[in-house]
Amino acid sequence: MGTFLQQKNKKHFILGLLFAGWLLSYLDRMVMGVAVVAISQDFQLDPAAIGVVLSSFFAGYALMQIPGGWLSDKYGSRRIVIFSIIAWSIFTVLSGLAWSLTSLLVIRFLFGLGEGGYPSASQKAIAEFYSKKERAKASSFMMSSNSFGIALAPLIAAPMLVWLGWRWMFVAIGAAGLVMGVLFWKHLHPPQKAEWDDNEGANKNKVPMKTLLKSSSLWKIMIMWFGADIVVWGLAGWMPSYLIKERGMGILSTGVLASLPAIASGLTVMFGGVLLEKFFSGREKYFTGVGMILTSICLYFIFASSSVAGVITFYILSMTFVSTAIITTYSLPHKLLSKEIIGSAMGFINMGGQAAGFLAPLVMGFLISGFGTYNAAFWFLIAGAIVSVIAAFTIVNNEKKLNIESSKAAGQ
Numbered sequence: 557m558g559t560f561l562q563q564k565n566k567k568h569f570i571l572g573l574l575f576a577g578w579l580l581s582y583l584d585r586m587v588m589g590v591a592v593v594a595i596s597q598d599f600q601l602d603p604a605a606i607g608v609v610l611s612s613f614f615a616g617y618a619l620m621q622i623p624g625g626w627l628s629d630k631y632g633s634r635r636i637v638i639f640s641i642i643a644w645s646i647f648t649v650l651s652g653l654a655w656s657l658t659s660l661l662v663i664r665f666l667f668g669l670g671e672g673g674y675p676s677a678s679q680k681a682i683a684e685f686y687s688k689k690e691r692a693k694a695s696s697f698m699m700s701s702n703s704f705g706i707a708l709a710p711l712i713a714a715p716m717l718v719w720l721g722w723r724w725m726f727v728a729i730g731a732a733g734l735v736m737g738v739l740f741w742k743h744l745h746p747p748q749k750a751e752w753d754d755n756e757g758a759n760k761n762k763v764p765m766k767t768l769l770k771s772s773s774l775w776k777i778m779i780m781w782f783g784a785d786i787v788v789w790g791l792a793g794w795m796p797s798y799l800i801k802e803r804g805m806g807i808l809s810t811g812v813l814a815s816l817p818a819i820a821s822g823l824t825v826m827f828g829g830v831l832l833e834k835f836f837s838g839r840e841k842y843f844t845g846v847g848m849i850l851t852s853i854c855l856y857f858i859f860a861s862s863s864v865a866g867v868i869t870f871y872i873l874s875m876t877f878v879s880t881a882i883i884t885t886y887s888l889p890h891k892l893l894s895k896e897i898i899g900s901a902m903g904f905i906n907m908g909g910q911a912a913g914f915l916a917p918l919v920m921g922f923l924i925s926g927f928g929t930y931n932a933a934f935w936f937l938i939a940g941a942i943v944s945v946i947a948a949f950t951i952v953n954n955e956k957k958l959n960i961e962s963s964k965a966a967g968q
Contacts, residue, residue, distance in 0.1 A: 567685040571694055573743060574678045575701045577641060580736055581671055582705025584648050584729055585613055587713040588664070589793070591722040598722075599657050607921050609660060610793065614914035616665040618907055620672020625903020627673060633681035633899075634744050636673045638737055643670030645733025652726030672910075676903040683890065683898045684746035692887035693833055696825055699886045703822030703879070706792055707815040773892065773952055774901055777885060778908035780844065780947035784881035785912035786940025787851060787874065790933070791817070793917035795871065798930050803864050813868055817875035824879035832883055840884045845948040847880025852941035859934045881944055885909075888951075912940070 588610060596606055628636045647667035654660035678698065686694045716725040796814050799805045805813070836843040854874040861867045889901050920933040 570681065570685050570744060571698060573739060574637075574681055574698050577637070577674065577678065577736060577740070578698060578701035579705045579708065580641075580733055581644065581674055582702060583709050583712060584644060584667075584733065585617075585671070586706060586709030586792075587716075587725065587729060588613070588651075589796075590710055590713040590717055591725060594717065594722045595660070599660070601657060605657060607918055609657075609664065611914050611918055612661045612664040613668040613671075614789075614910050616668025616670075617672045618668075618910035618914055620669045621676065621903040621907035621910060622900070623903070624673030625676035625900040625906075628677040628680040628899030628903070629897060633677045633684055633746055634740075636677035636899075637681065637744060638740050640671060640673040640677060641733055641737040641740060644674075645730045645737060646670070647730075648733060649727050649730030652723040652730070675906045676899040679886070679890075679902040680899040681744065681746065688890065691890035693830060695886045695890055696828065696830075696832070696883050699882055700822045700824075700826035702882070703818045703820075703825060703875070707818035707822065711812075711815060769904070774889070774904060776947050776951045777888060778905045780881060780944050780951070781885045781905055782908035782912045783940045783942070783944030783947060784848065784851075784878050784885070785909035786916045786943075787855065787878050787937050788882075789913040790916035790920055790937045790940070791871070791874065794920050794924075794930070794933060799864075799867070802930055803867060805864065816868065817872045820872045821875040821879045821882075824876050825882050828879060828883045832887060840888050841948050841951040844880045844884040845945050847877045848941050848945045848948060851877040852938045852945070855934055855938050855941060859931050878941070881948070884948070916940070 592601075592606055592609060595601065595609070601609070624636065624640070644667055647663055647670050650663045651660065651667065654663055679695065682691050682694050682698065713725065716728065720728060796810050799810045799814065832840065832843055851874050854870045854877060857870040858867055858874065861870060885905060886902075889898060889905065916937075919936060923932040923936055924930055926932070
């Protein structure tokens with residue numbers, strides 16, 4: 557009994573540590589949105605250059621998703637988690653030492669590569685510490701950190717920027733990451749063999765990456781996530797500007813109010829995983845499909861509302877409903893796949909989301925410049941939500957089918 561309680565407490569502690577790692581990763585990437593104002597003054601950057609700086613992280617991050625997943629499956633979560641945290645923390649420190657636009661772009665790209673292994677490795681850790689029936693709920697809790705990270709980043713970064721300046725702000729945050737890396741090195745020791753391992757299936761370490769790429773189910777989940785992340789990163793990148801320039805809000809009030817939708821999203825992901833398991837298990841596509849339909853409706857009313865209160869209300873609702881895609885994206889693969897291939901699968905799926913993170917801010921910027929209004933940019937977000945709806949409703953929630961797809965491809 558004592559051993560059981562010790563193991564239970566251990567895996568919950570690791571889950572909390574993974575949650576903290578995600579929070580830190582979002583703080584490291586999102587502070588650039590706050591710091592770029594001061595950086596643009598120091599380096600004399602125009603809006604186009606600022607957009608490239610903001611997107612440079614996602615270029616490296618997206619490229620590392622599939623290799624990071626493969627490496628997680630090959631070497632386990634411990635090595636990749638520790639390497640990723642140390643690598644991105646070093647490049648965070650170096651961000652504060654950038655001396656030109658070119659050096660900053662290279663550093664942020666490498667920062668993205670360094671951080672790119674963490675998503676798949678953290679999902680791999682979930683699979684190593686939790687039984688298959690527990691993983692969806694554990695993953696939902698862990699991924700709620702993303703929204704909380706988006707909410708906390710401006711609240712933490714703004715005071716640091718004032719007190720320390722943008723260079724020392726990056727150094728301080730990078731130093732915190734190195735401390736986090738030490739914590740993972742000390743505590744993240746996956747069990748050599750868990751009691752549920754024998755029930756994971758017969759394809760242990762037998763499924764190559766090319767096999768996963770032939771799975772229509774994973775492609776549909778990836779496309780669903782791509783459309784949803786168009787919404788998430790589009791709003792994260794441009795809503796502060798929209799509120800200030802189009803709705804006449806001040807910078808301070810915008811920072812506070814812009815954190816509310818992210819908090820709502822985080823709470824939805826945290827508790828929505830329980831809701832999904834209790835009422836929508838086996839029907840995840842309807843959970844997400846309906847959620848994304850409601851997201852598209854709320855996006856329309858953001859720019860159609862006549863009052864700031866209406867804008868903020870529908871902004872909060874948009875982020876709440878888009879969270880249904882976050883929950884399904886990071887829980888359904890755990891139901892469909894064994895832990896031996898979950899890292900590669902999540903790397904492939906997350907690549908779609910990070911490609912959206914690269915494209916959404918750039919496309920919206922061109923649309924706003926070309927049409928002279930934010931309305932066209934919001935229609936672009938609505939289109940992304942509709943893509944997510946279509947992909948969600950075509951997902952086949954059938955574990956046996958996906959395993960058959962993998963087995964056939966592995967035998968070819």
